[in-house]
Amino acid sequence: MLHIVDDEEVVRASLSWLAGSRGIAACTYTSARAFLDGAGGQFDPLGDCVLLDVRMPDMNGVAVFDQLVRLGLAQRLPVIFLTGHGDVPMAVDSLKRGAFDFFEKPFNDNALMDRVEQGLAGSRQAGGLAAVHARLATLSAREREVLELILAGKMNKVVADKLGISMRTVEVHRANIFDKMHVKTAVELAGLLK
Numbered sequence: 001m002l003h004i005v006d007d008e009e010v011v012r013a014s015l016s017w018l019a020g021s022r023g024i025a026a027c028t029y030t031s032a033r034a035f036l037d038g039a040g041g042q043f044d045p046l047g048d049c050v051l052l053d054v055r056m057p058d059m060n061g062v063a064v065f066d067q068l069v070r071l072g073l074a075q076r077l078p079v080i081f082l083t084g085h086g087d088v089p090m091a092v093d094s095l096k097r098g099a100f101d102f103f104e105k106p107f108n109d110n111a112l113m114d115r116v117e118q119g120l121a122g123s124r125q126a127g128g129l130a131a132v133h134a135r136l137a138t139l140s141a142r143e144r145e146v147l148e149l150i151l152a153g154k155m156n157k158v159v160a161d162k163l164g165i166s167m168r169t170v171e172v173h174r175a176n177i178f179d180k181m182h183v184k185t186a187v188e189l190a191g192l193l194k
Contacts, residue, residue, distance in 0.1 A: 002026040002116055005035040005064070006053040006082065015051060022113050024120065032059035036067065049119040054083035065094060074098040078119030132192060138180050146173040150186050151193065
């Protein structure tokens with residue numbers, strides 16, 4: 001989802017239309033406060049991207065970005081700043097603190113949407129990695145030991161001998177690992193964890 005935060009209706013409509021022309025779902029916000037208050041139910045820092053106007057009446061985009069940084073979301077959420085008043089030091093500072101990009105109005109529509117697509121792709125990839133790590137965290141210590149040996153290409157009998165457990169116990173652990181990691185084969189598991 002692309003979140004468009006700009007106080008100008010014509011800009012929001014234009015950016016929303018551009019996103020739609022690329023098959024990107026978009027949600028628009030009339031102000032920074034509306035974004036911070038209203039995005040809660042729809043906001044996914046691991047799969048979304050934000051187009052954020054710098055100058056808005058209630059709260060400027062830099063203040064919103066500061067809040068995202070404090071919440072630990074700026075590292076995982078691509079934020080692209082838009083400004084009609086180019087400020088090189090502000091752009092450099094924002095990029096150093098983790099902003100994805102900075103565009104000055106008027107901007108090239110295709111260049112902006114290309115960056116949005118890159119941001120969304122990176123965000124989805126980060127989301128996928130976070131999901132894999134969350135699944136790994138559900139494995140017991142013994143399942144992790146079995147997992148390491150499976151990834152090393154060891155057969156169940158070898159795993160059982162190395163760990164001093166029965167082959168049936170290895171099979172149970174292996175089935176639990178596959179279930180928790182949402183895979184059906186050792187090849188899928190290896191591909192997921194490469």
